[in-house]
Amino acid sequence: MNWSNSVGNLMTGIIEYGIGITFAILAGIVNNFGLILQKRVVNSISEDQKFGKQLVKSPLWIFGLGMELVFGSIFFFISELLIGPVLPPGLMATGLIVLALGSSRLNKERLKRSEWLGMCLMILAIFLLAFTGMSVGSEIISSLLLTDLAFLPRVIIFTIILVIIALSCHVLSIKSKRFRGMALAVFSGLMFAISNFWVGIFTAVLTILLTPIGIIMFITCCIVLIMTNYLGIFKIQQAFQHGQASNLIPVQQVSIQVMPIPYFTVIILLNMVLLINFITNPYTPISILLLVSGIALIIAGSFLLGRIQAKMEKEAEKK
DSSP states (O other): OHHHHHHHHHHHHHHHHHHHHHHHHHHHHHHHHHHHHHHHHHHHOOTTSOHHHHHHTOHHHHHHHHIIIIIHHHHHHHHHHHHOSSSHHHHHTTHHHHHHHHHHHHHTOOOOHHHHHHHHHHHHHHHHHHTTOOOOOHHHHHHHHHHOTTHHHHHHHHHHHHHHHHHHHHHHHHHOSTTHHHHHHHHHHHHHHHHHHHHHHHHHHGGGTTSHHHHHHHHHHHHHHHHHHHHHHHHHHHHHTTSOHHHHHHHHHHHHHTTHHHHHIIIIITSHHHHHHHHHOTTHHHHHHHHHHHHHHHHHHHHHHHTHHHHHHHHHHHO
């Protein structure tokens, strides 16, 4: 009986892990499609027009934003609920593969070797991340919220550090016209990095919602998620006015992709019990190698595939 229960739990865990990975990839595909639609509208707005008003008046921009905020967010939320905040950001970047294929189809152009290489790197990265096994489920985070008094201070300090870096980028965007687009893209990426981290906490909070700390954290999570997503979206739209999406989106992605390692450190490695379990696990060195290699491949692939968006910009500017 115990043996059958163990096998059943193992199979359930594998299925949940697979579903979580699948939804993370779907979230990336939907987000990139929505981003293309938004960029098309941004390119059509002249400098003498009011930027914000023209965006909200465009049905195409609203639809693209809806793809990103509604469907992309739902898929991402399900993914984080099942496998936690460590793996989904990297898996979402694979949506750039669809972007490259769709762009070449629309522009009736063949992909370059560098773009095929970028897609191969992304596909390889999916396999590497999938086999890391670094799933930090909501039950682990909710347990830390209730039992680890140092967990919440770690979360707050980590968030403040990212906010300070983002504010530094904001100052740079004001003072330097040359680096304005890049600085705004990094700012946007950092906002989404904070959001990705707090979505993981939010999913855990739902399991302890009836407790006092659950209510407080629920309100806090809602405020953080609304603010970071708004700023992330608005700043990348501003960045598009000062540079090419082919350069800016990969820069934004780097800010997002390097965060899983700090996520894992804040959640797992700074908790003594979980740290001991992590160190004593014989598969830990392999998991770390796969995670770092996967992130590196995604960053490299993002830059190679990011160039494909220059074609989308030129096509949109002609219309």
